[in-house]
Amino acid sequence: MSSAHASPSALDVLLSRASTDHLSAPAPDKAQIARILSAGLRAPDHGKIRPWRYIVIKGKHRAEFAEQVIKAMISADPKVPEKKIAKRRQRFSEMPMTIALVMALDPESKIPLQEQELSVGAGVMNVLNALHMEGFGGFWVSSDFAGQPCFREALGLSDSQRLAGFLFVGTPDKPVHGSKRPDIEDYMGFYKGEPVKFGADQ
Numbered sequence: 605m606s607s608a609h610a611s612p613s614a615l616d617v618l619l620s621r622a623s624t625d626h627l628s629a630p631a632p633d634k635a636q637i638a639r640i641l642s643a644g645l646r647a648p649d650h651g652k653i654r655p656w657r658y659i660v661i662k663g664k665h666r667a668e669f670a671e672q673v674i675k676a677m678i679s680a681d682p683k684v685p686e687k688k689i690a691k692r693r694q695r696f697s698e699m700p701m702t703i704a705l706v707m708a709l710d711p712e713s714k715i716p717l718q719e720q721e722l723s724v725g726a727g728v729m730n731v732l733n734a735l736h737m738e739g740f741g742g743f744w745v746s747s748d749f750a751g752q753p754c755f756r757e758a759l760g761l762s763d764s765q766r767l768a769g770f771l772f773v774g775t776p777d778k779p780v781h782g783s784k785r786p787d788i789e790d791y792m793g794f795y796k797g798e799p800v801k802f803g804a805d806q
């Protein structure tokens with residue numbers, strides 16, 4: 605923590621973020637989640653594509669949503685183990701809130717799709733940080749089954765929309781410390797007229 609500040613600086617808070625899926629109620633209320641997701645819309649956005657869409661799943665709709673997840677998992681792999689189904693059913697119906705992270709891409713744009721996808725990712729990171737700043741926790745998970753037509757239809761995704769995963773959201777059960785982070789010295793270098801070598805790659 606910077607000695608110039610009695611309370612943690614914004615950077616101190618960013619440096620203390622870590623993921624957790626040990627989450628309980630309460631989830632953010634309607635006004636809180638709207639403000640938190642507004643941080644996602646602060647992501648850099650080349651060409652003003654506005655590729656971010658957030659589908660919030662909460663309350664009684666969690667169980668219905670979990671069933672759509674199971675349907676899609678079975679559609680993707682009819683032999684999916686029962687244990688995996690049970691775990692996903694439990695997580696999607698019991699997490700206080702799930703946010704489906706939709707990438708609304710414009711394939712006709714001169715802005716490369718990779719940049720549009722990166723903008724969605726940058727938005728998700730802002731949302732994770734905003735959750736942390738407001739005392740909530742979040743965990744980004746993959747959506748390997750989300751390409752299934754039944755699931756795309758259930759969510760109302762158009763042909764150019766894809767999922768970047770889901771965020772599980774709620775209040776951390778206990779203080780989150782997260783894993784030890786690597787040393788920044790191994791991940792940064794100064795260009796001095798020669799190719800840069802990183803400690804992380806040695």
Ligand SMILES: Cc1cc2nc3c(=O)[nH]c(=O)nc-3n(C[C@H](O)[C@H](O)[C@H](O)COP(=O)(O)O)c2cc1C
Binds near residue numbers: 768
């Ligand atoms: C796009 C994306 C998808 C992820 N999917 C999963 C997942 O399906 N399951 C999982 O355990 N972690 C997944 N993770 C990793 C966790 O969200 C988290 O980052 C990881 O547990 C490390 O925690 P940290 O954020 O505190 O470093 C994913 C991360 C990203 C960026």
